[in-house]
Amino acid sequence: xxxxxxxxxxxxxxxxxxxxxxxxxxxxxxxxxxxxxxxxxxxxxxxxxxxxxxxxxxxxxxxxxxxxxxxxxxxxxxxxxxxxxxxxxxxxxxxxxxxxxxxxxxxxxxxxxxxxxxxxxxxxxxxxxxxxxxxxxxxxxxxxxxxxxxxxxxxxxxxxxxxxxxxxxxxxxxxxxxxxxxxxxxxxxxxxxxxxxxxxxxxxxxxxxxxxxxxxxxxxxxxxxxxxxxxxxxxxxxxxxxxxxxxxxxxxxxxxxxxxxxxxxxxxxxxxxxxxxxxxxxxxxxxxxxxxxxxxxxxxxxxxxxxxxxxxxxxxxxxxxxxxxxxxxxxxxxxxxxxxxxxxxxxxxxxxxxxxxxxxxxxxxxxxxxxxxxxxxxxxxxxxxxxxxxxxxxxxxxxxxxxxxxxxxxxxxxxxxxxxxxxxxxxxxxxxxxxxxxxxxxxxxxxxxxxxxxxxxxxxxxxxxxxxxxxxxxxxxxxxxxxxxxxxxxxxxxxxxxxxxxxxxxxxxxxxxxxxxxxxxxxxxxxxxxxxxxxxxxxxxxxxxxxxxxxxxxxxxxxxxxxxxxxxxxxxxxxxxxxxxxxxxxxxxxxxxxxxxxxxxxxxxxxxxx
Numbered sequence: 001x002x003x004x005x006x007x008x009x010x011x012x013x014x015x016x017x018x019x020x021x022x023x024x025x026x027x028x029x030x031x032x033x034x035x036x037x038x039x040x041x042x043x044x045x046x047x048x049x050x051x052x053x054x055x056x057x058x059x060x061x062x063x064x065x066x067x068x069x070x071x072x073x074x075x076x077x078x079x080x081x082x083x084x085x086x087x088x089x090x091x092x093x094x095x096x097x098x099x100x101x102x103x104x105x106x107x108x109x110x111x112x113x114x115x116x117x118x119x120x121x122x123x124x125x126x127x128x129x130x131x132x133x134x135x136x137x138x139x140x141x142x143x144x145x146x147x148x149x150x151x152x153x154x155x156x157x158x159x160x161x162x163x164x165x166x167x168x169x170x171x172x173x174x175x176x177x178x179x180x181x182x183x184x185x186x187x188x189x190x191x192x193x194x195x196x197x198x199x200x201x202x203x204x205x206x207x208x209x210x211x212x213x214x215x216x217x218x219x220x221x222x223x224x225x226x227x228x229x230x231x232x233x234x235x236x237x238x239x240x241x242x243x244x245x246x247x248x249x250x251x252x253x254x255x256x257x258x259x260x261x262x263x264x265x266x267x268x269x270x271x272x273x274x275x276x277x278x279x280x281x282x283x284x285x286x287x288x289x290x291x292x293x294x295x296x297x298x299x300x301x302x303x304x305x306x307x308x309x310x311x312x313x314x315x316x317x318x319x320x321x322x323x324x325x326x327x328x329x330x331x332x333x334x335x336x337x338x339x340x341x342x343x344x345x346x347x348x349x350x351x352x353x354x355x356x357x358x359x360x361x362x363x364x365x366x367x368x369x370x371x372x373x374x375x376x377x378x379x380x381x382x383x384x385x386x387x388x389x390x391x392x393x394x395x396x397x398x399x400x401x402x403x404x405x406x407x408x409x410x411x412x413x414x415x416x417x418x419x420x421x422x423x424x425x426x427x428x429x430x431x432x433x434x435x436x437x438x439x440x441x442x443x444x445x446x447x448x449x450x451x452x453x454x455x456x457x458x459x460x461x462x463x464x465x466x467x468x469x470x471x472x473x474x475x476x477x478x479x480x481x482x483x484x485x486x487x488x489x490x491x492x493x494x495x496x497x498x499x500x501x502x503x504x505x506x507x508x509x510x511x512x513x514x515x516x517x518x519x520x521x522x523x524x525x526x527x528x529x530x531x532x533x534x535x536x537x538x539x540x541x542x543x544x545x546x547x548x549x550x551x552x553x554x555x556x557x558x559x560x561x562x563x564x565x566x567x568x569x570x571x572x573x574x575x576x577x578x579x580x581x582x583x584x585x586x587x588x589x590x591x592x593x594x595x596x597x598x599x600x601x602x603x604x605x606x607x608x609x610x
Contacts, residue, residue, distance in 0.1 A: 003091070007031040011038075020047035027057075032090065034059065052076075060084060068107075074114055078105045085125050099125030099137070113148040114173070134194025136160030149174045153181070162188040165209070172217060179220060182212040189231070205231030205245055220279060225250040231263070239299025242270070254279035258287070266295025266305060274312075283316035293329065301461075302436075303332045310369070320365045322398065328373035333428070335381030335440075335464050365398035377407055379428060379440075382464065384457060386412030386423065386442065392430050403430035414444050414455055419484050421446055421455055437462045448486050453479050529555060545570065557584075 027038035045051035068076035085099035109115035142155035165185035211224030231245025261272035274287035310324035377388040390407035409426030421444040442457040459465035545555020
């Protein structure tokens with residue numbers, strides 16, 4: 001058996017001990033439904049000379065022909081024709097590869113110092129499985145001129161129009177002989193799309209290689225460099241976008257120097273400088289990263305603009321250290337408006353497949369970083385709007401960072417159904433948590449009708465928890481009724497009770513199960529707005545409307561104060577981003593409160609963020 005599969009070999013041969021020659025009449029080897037056959041009789045000499053005469057093996061449509069003397073001196077010719085590239089599937093069954101291989105050799109000299117030529121041609125190689133199936137077909141044409149102790153090689157690798165690489169130079173065949181290879185070519189980084197796009201990433205740019213390797217196999221030295229121009233990188237899930245990427249790497253021995261690596265990140269820039277001892281035993285690293293007004297993260301969850309001075313130093317074979325400081329100019333942490341009631345984590349495995357191995361641990365990198373923000377740290381979402389400031393000290397390792405510190409609230413409020421509550425305290429804590437999932441602790445109070453209601457925002461940024469309590473203790477819907485309408489739930493109209501149900505759904509953030517009834521009606525009627533409110537006198541109102549044109553909103557409001565309710569029409573026109581015209585028309589008393597139904601009014605509204 002071979003690799004847990006049965007293997008068979010059958011052959012017939014005649015041995016001439018006088019002439020020390022073997023005539024191989026038939027030969028057949030089978031393994032995994034593949035058969036290798038001897039196509040015609042071959043002669044093997046094992047006297048003073050070791051020879052192969054007229055050896056012709058066939059597998060599928062491929063053939064291998066060998067004829068000549070192997071020892072003590074070489075006088076050999078060999079030809080391999082039409083070998084399918086999916087021969088790799090014999091040892092790696094998960095691979096499915098298209099393409100053909102051709103090779104030939106004409107050798108003389110001795111086995112220790114061969115002379116002659118070797119050709120290799122690989123055409124149309126393309127992987128049909130995994131992400132690599134999106135790569136263009138690869139082709140390789142290579143030639144080697146053997147001259148005793150060295151080989152003069154020339155080769156060209158192409159991948160459609162996106163990759164071209166040429167190699168030429170001298171390759172030693174014996175230890176101690178000189179090594180002198182040079183490579184040049186270009187690669188369009190769009191070539192990486194099949195691997196990156198499925199992960200939500202995108203890279204663009206053009207790599208230009210002009211480098212060489214000299215010295216010996218035991219002590220090689222790298223020369224030349226690598227340039228990147230017109231580069232871009234995006235990670236859609238994380239919100240990372242780097243543009244105008246440009247880099248220049250140079251080497252003149254065992255160390256690669258990063259002479260230039262810069263990119264735009266939002267309105268600012270990121271620069272990297274340093275060196276990596278790629279051919280040194282301990283692999284020393286000395287890198288610095290500076291950022292000025294850079295915005296490396298900009299997503300629905302988090303947007304950050306920052307300055308930084310960071311350094312990564314040490315030996316990769318032992319331990320690296322990342323030190324420095326990051327100053328946040330502005331950051332916005334957005335709490336999701338809707339989260340599912342539960343998230344099931346499925347352990348998906350193919351039948352018969354073994355469990356996946358645990359992920360490999362990353363390099364041992366110690367961290368000592370300080371992150372500070374004096375202002376403009378905003379936490380928003382689910383009605384919360386707060387500004388924070390503070391400092392975090394990050395210790396531990398890159399695989400297990402230990403943040404310590406917190407951001408305290410400078411000002412904040414919570415809005416629910418048009419009612420705004422001002423927070424008395426608030427913190428975003430990182431002690432014992434993670435940078436991407438801090439703890440939340442916000443408290444807002446309101447007193448009405450001798451009832452003190454408290455709204456608390458806790459949990460984490462990924463799983464926020466909003467709770468309502470009161471003194472004296474009341475049910476959740478009763479607390480909301482006091483907060484929103486200033487009276488108990490027993491005195492509320494059916495529409496106001498529906499709004500209470502919607503508010504509870506908004507607070508919990510649950511979208512599955514029982515949905516907000518008003519939201520269901522709004523979607524069913526094709527409206528942009530459907531909401532329950534109240535006048536200053538406490539009378540319930542219902543408002544409905546939609547955008548009839550870009551920037552033009554048309555709606556209607558109806559009161560429910562017995563039989564005297566008067567409808568009111570409203571229009572809002574967005575003149576500019578911050579300037580709006582508003583007007584209402586009703587049949588009631590124009591001297592009445594403009595917030596009541598039936599009154600007419602007109603106005604200009606200007607708003608801006610600061």
